[in-house]
Amino acid sequence: MDLKREIFDLLLKPRSVVLIGASATPGKWGLFILHNLLKDGYDGKVYAVGRKGAEALGIKFFGGIEEIKDNIDLALIAVPPASVLSEVERCIEKGIKAIYVITGGFAETSDPEGIEVEKKLKQLSQEHHVAIAGPNGQGILNTHINLCAQMFFTMPPKGGISLITQSGNIGVVLSNFSLHSKIGMSKIISTGNAACLDIVDFLKYLSLDEETRVICVYVEGTKRGRELTSAIESTSRVKPVIIMKAGNTGAGKKAALSHSAALAGSGAIFEDACRSAGAIVVNSLTEMWDSACILSYQPPLRGRNIGILTLGGGLGVVTADIATEEDFEIKPLPEELKLHLDRILPPRWSRGNPIDLAASEGPTTIVEVLNAMARYGNFDAIVFVGFGENGLARHVIETGKFGKTSPFTxxxxxxxxxxxxxxxAVFNIIEEKKIPVIGIADAVLMAREIDKSIIMSSAEKGFFTFPTPERGIKALKVLYEYSQKLKG
Amino acid sequence: MDLKREIFDLLLKPRSVVLIGASATPGKWGLFILHNLLKDGYDGKVYAVGRKGAEALGIKFFGGIEEIKDNIDLALIAVPPASVLSEVERCIEKGIKAIYVITGGFAETSDPEGIEVEKKLKQLSQEHHVAIAGPNGQGILNTHINLCAQMFFTMPPKGGISLITQSGNIGVVLSNFSLHSKIGMSKIISTGNAACLDIVDFLKYLSLDEETRVICVYVEGTKRGRELTSAIESTSRVKPVIIMKAGNTGAGKKAALSHSAALAGSGAIFEDACRSAGAIVVNSLTEMWDSACILSYQPPLRGRNIGILTLGGGLGVVTADIATEEDFEIKPLPEELKLHLDRILPPRWSRGNPIDLAASEGPTTIVEVLNAMARYGNFDAIVFVGFGENGLARHVIETGKFGKTSPFTxxxxxxxxxxxxxxxAVFNIIEEKKIPVIGIADAVLMAREIDKSIIMSSAEKGFFTFPTPERGIKALKVLYEYSQKLKG
Incomplete structure (x- = not known):
């Protein structure tokens, strides 16, 4: 629907939020949502409407929205289904321009009354030019203003990956990926049943959002397919749009209907249309996350010629296999590079691509090899299998029996x-030589426990380390395809 | 080669180990390997041969193996390549029956001299009936006697998954998977260049090893293809054999040659032969690990009819899609189950399969639903999407701003x-009803940080939680196929 950008700003970057349906009772969503609103140091002001005079977490509840004298940007509604419509009307009455309805129990139950309420929400929204998101949604998250206006508790670190999702649960999954990896996110928008505002509206908004570098979309179904593909077309010229379509099988379709009230259309046709419009279409949330991470940080990938450096023989073989299968070229090393490496490596190095150091590195070897690869390799990208593994080895020593004794300290x-x-060295190659460098290491699984882990410190700057060769190489392919699209 | 089982026992379950090539110098492998031998409280006795009179980590070095008066089961050799042969001869002289050569620089370098040394090792081994493993290998690991006789530092928890690998590095990856997930391993055998003993020999040994429930094999190439498939055939009747073949592409083949001196044959033909012999053939280390975990713990899967319980709508849809694509049946719920659930759930539950609680659970709901599924569902397996997610939510609350205040404590x-x-409830269903239950949760990524996480406590008993629906469902398919094989 057509709403001014300023109104969307009230929804996504509100300076004040009221929770309608607040509760002081343990176990109630009205308490959890209030908790989430307050727990991350949200930059704006928080109000609560509930049982008049009740109090929770230091906030006194108002008995009704009209009792609040201040201006309010965003109202979050979490009252029982039967009261949703009247609460929305009272918000509009008060002049609130952005409303998010968390409450479920409408079109997704296939109940005619619920469907009727959603129609009325749409009418109200159009008549009064009010942004109404939901119902049956998980909420809104904006890391850049520390806003966790949602049912679930996570707050990912700040970053450039945004998500529009027809499932609140999927928002939580991506949040958890972000929280675990330290690669930051920007906004998470759960569309719920999308009675008024849907994916298309939010995609258009995020296409212009400066805090968003990559847009992920999880979709079960939409009635606005044409508008969606046209929004993808214009957006993906500016920033990558990654789409995952679910509900494609019989069982998935039924589940989607009872979940987000989305009539899931044919997967293949929809996906083709998205792909033609310029979207990156993925088949799993892991692929979505990996693609978002690589696209939000790495420079464009100009060609298919890659150089592999590996600290372990087996993973070098595996990586070479997968890269070949994914149509990358792994050429023999240029003579100049080979000569250079012969000077800095002991005789047992592999002398091929992958460059396998065969456990022969000294304190400066890896840096020297990486720099030589960037300088003499003619590689379009460098794949470094073992980035950060050194830290895991150190961690095992440090926390072990001899960790506190000389010479192990x-x-x-x-x-x-x-x-x-x-x-x-890795950051220099990426930033100065503009050559993408992919780190691959199973150490990433335990990186959070490693004191001063480079996997974590580099993640804070946006550099994602892939846990397996197949995930790293697949992501590199996504980077290649998007880079080609931007060129063509 | 033909050796008595007792001799293999000396290699894999030694009561005493000597490291030949020990060093007191920081940065040298001779110090790291000694460190690894000593750090986990190995059940046997450790000796070191190095610079006479030198000392490290409380162990005095002997100048030569002949100076040691005690009997020694296993000699680990880590001297420079030129001294390997003479050290092996001195060991044989002393009556040592099991030798592992860590030192590299032989056939994998394609150097004629190196190839010659390997031939001589084989001769010595045959003449004297001595088990010689390696050269160019990472070593041996046996969690059940706390033996870390290898170059790398990891010691996974005790369990039933064993690995035979042509890449020491791959052993480290699986170790790390084990260390991170707490699903235990039994033995890791790095074959190195396999001059005398190779995959076939170790597979036969592990087929009879009572501490091994599942055998994983990472192979780049073998000259004993026929013997391997016949060993797979007899072993896989007793316990699952999971095979991953690498070095299938041009670049991978070359890398394999310089890595483990293995001439990698055609991937597809080899894989087909393994599959026909009864092996589970996988394409990645992740698949290998997932398959090993499910096969080492879950009861057989009798059919394709699965019931899905999900705590989140989106992941329910995604799981239903993937399960359908992998040929599982997701039937509508039996009437009896539906009636039962109607009595314990509020009206907004999905009333379909997946069973989506739509955030409506109370303190006893999940247990009641799981039990009802096991009782009335006629399911061959139950897939529980969200196992342990509750703990992640709790963790976020506990460690947050209000975590230490009432009512959040x-x-x-x-x-x-x-x-x-x-x-x-999950363990009861598995153990008493003999219905496989698969847990799927992204919370597994952070489970180690969650105080009293059920993901971790259940892992200690052998129950692996899959981080994504695709990994869980693929593993379930592996369980199905192996169960069918055992039946047929």
């Missing part, structure tokens, strides 16, 4: 220095 | 109780 200090230098 | 206590009851 000293060895660990040296290892920390190596890691830091490796991290700097 | 009390809420968290209630949540802990719910989790514990859910865990018990």
């Amino acid at each position: 000293e060895i660990c200090e040296v290892m920390k220095g190596i890691e830091k230098n490796v991290e700097n | 009390e809420i968290c206590e209630v949540m802990k109780g719910i989790e514990k009851n859910v865990e018990n």
Whole structure:
């Protein structure tokens, strides 16, 4: 629907929020949502409407929205289904221009009364030029103003990945990916049943949002297919749009209907249309996340010629296999690079691509090899299998039986220095040479526990480390395809 | 080669180990390997041979193996390549029957001299009936006797998954998967260049090993294809054999040659032969791990009829899609189950399969639903999407701004109780009803940080939680196929 951008701003970047349906009773959603609103130090002001005079978390409840004298940007509604319409009307009455209805129990139950309420919400929204999101949605999250206006508790770190989702639950999954990996997100918008505002509206909004570098979309069904593809077309010229379509099978379709009231259309046709419009179409949430991470950070990938550096032989073989299967070229090393490496490596190195150091590295070896690869390799991208593994080894030593005795404390200090230098070398190649560098390491699984892990410190800057070769190489392919699209 | 089982026992379950090539110098492998041997409280005795009179980690070095008066089961050799042969001869002289050569620089370098040394090792082994593993291998690991006789530092928890690998590095990856997930391993055997003993020999050994419930094999190439498939055939009647073949592409093949001196044959033909012999053939290490985890714990899966319980709508839709694509049947719920659930759930539940509680659960709901599914569902397996997610929510509350204030401390206590009851319900269904139950939850990523996480406590008993629906469903398919094979 057509609403001014300023009104969407009230929904997504509100300076004040009221929760209607607040509760002080343990176990009630009205308490959890209030908790979430307050727990992350939201930049704006929070009000609550509930049982008059009741209080929770230091906030006194008003008995009704009209009792609040201040201006309010966004109303979150979490009252029982039968009261939703009248609460929305009271909000409009008060002049509130952005409303998010969390309450469920409408079109998704196929109940005629519920469908009727959604129609009325749409009417109200159009008549009064009010943004109404939901019903039956998980809420809104904006990390840049510390706003967690939603049912679930997560607050991912700040970053550039935004998500529009027909499932609140999927928002939680991506939040958790973000929280775990430290790669930041920007906004998460759960559309719920999308009675008034849907994916198309939010996609248009995010296409112009400066805090959003990549847009992910989880969709079960839409009645505005044409508008969606045209929004994808214009958006994907500016920033990547990643689409995942679910509810494609019989069982999935039925589940989608009872979940988001979305009549899931044919998966293949829809996906083709999205792809033609320029979207990156993915088949799983993992692929969505990996694609978003690589696209939000790495420079464009100009060609298919990659150089692989591996700290372990087997993973080098596996990576070479997958990369070949995904149509990357793994050429023999240029003579100049080989000569250079012969000077800095002991005789047992592989002398091929992948460059396998065969456990022969000294304190400066990895940095020297990476720099030589960037300088003499003619590679379009460098794949580094083992980025951060050094830190995991150090962690096992440090926390083990001899970790606090000489020479192991000293060895660990040296290892920390190596890691830091490796991290700097990788960032230099990406930033100065504009060559994408992909880090792959199973150490990423335990990276949060490793003191001064470079996997974590580089994630804070936006560099995602892939846990497996297949995930890293698939993401690299996505980067290649999007880079080609931007060129063509 | 033909060796008595007792000799293999000396290699894999030694009561004493000597490291030949020990060093006291920081940065040297001779120090790291000694460290690894000593750090986990190995059940046997450790000796070191190095610079006479030198000392490290409380162990005095002998100048040569002949100086040691005690009997020694296993010699680990980590001296420079030129000294390997003479050290092996000295070991044989002393009567040592099991030798592992870690040192690299032989056939994998394509150097004629190196190839010659490997031939001589084979001769010595045959003449003297000595088990010689390697060269160019990462070592041996046996969690059940706390033996970490290898270059790398990890020691996974005790369990039933064993690995034979042509890449030491792949052993480290699986170790890390194990360490992170707490699903235990039994033995990790790195074959290195396999000059004398190779995959076939170790597969035969592990087929009779009572501590091994599932055998994983990572192979780049073998000259004993026929013997391998026949060993797979007999082993897979007793326990599952999971095979991953790498080095199938041009670039992978070359990498394999310089890595493990393995001439990688055609992937597809080899894989087909393994599959016909009864192996489970996988394409990635993740699949290998997931398959091993499900096969080492779950009861057989009798049919394709699955029931899905989901705590989140979107993941329910995604899971239903994937399960359908993988040929599982997701039938409408039996009337009896529907009636039963109507009595315990509020009206907004999905009334379909997946069973979507739509955020309407009370303290006992999940347990009641799970039990009803096991009782009235006629399901061959139950897929529980959200197992342990509750704990992640609790973790976010507990560690947040209001975590230490009432009523949130009390809420968290209630949540802990719910989790514990859910865990018990799942284990009861598996153990008493013999119905496989698969847990799927992205919470697994952060489970190690969650105080009293049921994901971790159940992992200690062998129950693996899959981080994504696609991984869980694919593993379930592996369980189905192996169960059918055992039946047929």
